[in-house]
Amino acid sequence: MRPLTDCHAHTELSYCADGVLTIEVYRAVLDDPGCIIARQALTNHGFQAYFPPDIAWSWEFLDRPALFDRHVTRGDERLLAFKEELENCRDDRLIFGVEVELMGDGRLTISDALRAEAQLLLGSLHVMPRAYHKGYAPAQAIESFFAYLRDLAASGIDVIAHPFRWLRESDVPVPQECVEETVAIAKAHGLALELSARSRGEPAAALIKECAAAGVPLALATDAHSLAEVGRLQPVVEQIERAGFTIDRVPLFDGRRLPSR
Ligand SMILES: [Zn+2]
Numbered sequence: 001m002r003p004l005t006d007c008h009a010h011t012e013l014s015y016c017a018d019g020v021l022t023i024e025v026y027r028a029v030l031d032d033p034g035c036i037i038a039r040q041a042l043t044n045h046g047f048q049a050y051f052p053p054d055i056a057w058s059w060e061f062l063d064r065p066a067l068f069d070r071h072v073t074r075g076d077e078r079l080l081a082f083k084e085e086l087e088n089c090r091d092d093r094l095i096f097g098v099e100v101e102l103m104g105d106g107r108l109t110i111s112d113a114l115r116a117e118a119q120l121l122l123g124s125l126h127v128m129p130r131a132y133h134k135g136y137a138p139a140q141a142i143e144s145f146f147a148y149l150r151d152l153a154a155s156g157i158d159v160i161a162h163p164f165r166w167l168r169e170s171d172v173p174v175p176q177e178c179v180e181e182t183v184a185i186a187k188a189h190g191l192a193l194e195l196s197a198r199s200r201g202e203p204a205a206a207l208i209k210e211c212a213a214a215g216v217p218l219a220l221a222t223d224a225h226s227l228a229e230v231g232r233l234q235p236v237v238e239q240i241e242r243a244g245f246t247i248d249r250v251p252l253f254d255g256r257r258l259p260s261r
């Protein structure tokens with residue numbers, strides 16, 4: 001089988017991840033001969049690096065981006081310390097990434113200085129900023145989703161992470177045209193689209209088929225937050241097989257940003 005990259009996983013630096021998830025835990029799993037992952041990206045949440053837990057979990061920074069400027073030193077220091085820890089391992093299987101989102105003013109939750117340091121940027125939508133939110137009816141939710149997605153795709157990220165999670169969590173059905181438009185946006189910006197082992201009820205088969213047809217690379221992801229999820233990429237391989245492909249026949253993202261970015 002071709003060497004696979006897990007493009008998305010969290011360590012103890014993320015508040016929502018298990019405190020036992022050190023870099024060493026990931027390295028030990030990579031060393032296991034049964035592990036199908038050859039390269040491991042560690043992509044902690046930008047907003048959790050920059051903001052203390054009370055602000056992070058209130059999500060108020062999305063609508064008050066000035067908060068980001070106030071906490072920029074804190075986050076830069078935490079992310080740089082993590083990068084240094086990663087580099088000290090001298091293990092080229094590891095990739096330093098950050099999972100970021102758009103704030104209401106269209107900026108990402110990462111500073112320009114750290115953006116230049118990161119090898120990989122995942123762009124996510126967890127909570128919709130008010131500036132993008134057009135309403136709760138399905139048609140309005142889809143309109144909000146694409147307004148956000150277009151700005152996110154143009155922001156300099158490499159991968160759109162769990163693309164349909166927000167729609168699913170908002171109980172909005174994801175029609176085929178929505179998958180097609182998402183793939184078209186990724187293609188226009190030269191981005192990869194994530195296929196996550198954590199997806200539940202998201203249209204994985206439609207996403208795989210559209211990406212394969214359009215030549216848009218899939219970014220395989222455990223999105224590990226717990227010990228049980230570390231190295232567990234097999235569910236993603238099975239999603240690909242269920243969609244009628246083999247892992248060797250789909251375009252895959254190798255986890256490292258293009259030099260042109
Ligand atoms: Zn996420």
Ligand SMILES: [Zn+2]
Nearest residue numbers: 008010099223
């Ligand atoms: Zn994540």
